[in-house]
Amino acid sequence: MSSLNFGEPIYLAVFSVLVPLAAWGLTREHRRWRQALRRFGEERLLDDFSRLPSKRSRPVRLALKAGSLGLILLALARPELGTQPGSRAQAGRDVLVLLDLSRSMNAADSGVSRLTLAKQSAAQVLAAVPEHRVGLIVFGGSAFLQLPLTANHTAFQRFLDAASTDDLGDPATDLASALHAAGTTFEHDGERGYQTVLILSDGESGSGDIGPPLARLRRVRIPVFALGIGTAEGAPVPADSAEAPEQWHRDHIGRVVVTRLEEGELRRAARETNGSYARWTPDAARRVGAELAQSERRVLAANETTERANRFQWPLGAAILALALEPMLGASRSRRAK
Numbered sequence: 001m002s003s004l005n006f007g008e009p010i011y012l013a014v015f016s017v018l019v020p021l022a023a024w025g026l027t028r029e030h031r032r033w034r035q036a037l038r039r040f041g042e043e044r045l046l047d048d049f050s051r052l053p054s055k056r057s058r059p060v061r062l063a064l065k066a067g068s069l070g071l072i073l074l075a076l077a078r079p080e081l082g083t084q085p086g087s088r089a090q091a092g093r094d095v096l097v098l099l100d101l102s103r104s105m106n107a108a109d110s111g112v113s114r115l116t117l118a119k120q121s122a123a124q125v126l127a128a129v130p131e132h133r134v135g136l137i138v139f140g141g142s143a144f145l146q147l148p149l150t151a152n153h154t155a156f157q158r159f160l161d162a163a164s165t166d167d168l169g170d171p172a173t174d175l176a177s178a179l180h181a182a183g184t185t186f187e188h189d190g191e192r193g194y195q196t197v198l199i200l201s202d203g204e205s206g207s208g209d210i211g212p213p214l215a216r217l218r219r220v221r222i223p224v225f226a227l228g229i230g231t232a233e234g235a236p237v238p239a240d241s242a243e244a245p246e247q248w249h250r251d252h253i254g255r256v257v258v259t260r261l262e263e264g265e266l267r268r269a270a271r272e273t274n275g276s277y278a279r280w281t282p283d284a285a286r287r288v289g290a291e292l293a294q295s296e297r298r299v300l301a302a303n304e305t306t307e308r309a310n311r312f313q314w315p316l317g318a319a320i321l322a323l324a325l326e327p328m329l330g331a332s333r334s335r336r337a338k
Contacts, residue, residue: 105165
């Protein structure tokens, strides 16, 4: 059997204080009225012949006043009894995360690899918007959809954790290809005006013109949020394998390859789509998440649920009835003396 609960129990505390005070005050007022009536004349005669409330009706009227106050407070406390079917709407946006898996993302400018920082940043951003649908596109010299848009953030996190620079055969960086993949994905899934791209990259894009894919995104009002991973000072790129004869990757003439954060195309992507760009810092991902949380949303799903049935109508209806009855117990009719 369902138990009685209250949605706003604070009004029960108000009830426990206010109703006894009201009853005490009305009782005192009734006593003063009786005393004044006795000084005026014989109470029985006044009761029989005057238009004043009778001695029997007045206490009932006072009780109705105090009772109606108590019932209104009970209604405000929102009593809940039993259950009823309901639905819960989930509102959010569709966010495609573009994760850079090029060789340069193995560089450790800040003590850990850029890829590790990118994964941590993605988790921080999406923690601010748990109601958004998310998808994952990985890219290097090419790009492909790793995880379609889903409301399952746990599944997204598993795919994110598993992503590695070894997943792509081409270690270069083609940001244009990633943006094209995002535009194609959004053409087949989601609703215009409620879609967002999030880029996590060091920006070292050596091929492809990002102009055409940016124009494509701009036409359908898809903003790009970009987070630049790395530093301007840069760091050497580790060798492709732990079994390599030396620690660092070298170019064709034998020099150690140093990779640096290139912000130009990341800034351009954000600027031309009315998005935003931030260079990675411990707080930058949280700021990007806060911006995403303020973006316009749409209803993504409505889930059927069972919820507590609100029964405030019962005490409220009783209070209205009490207030309607109180004037009817008016002054006693004058009766003709025998």
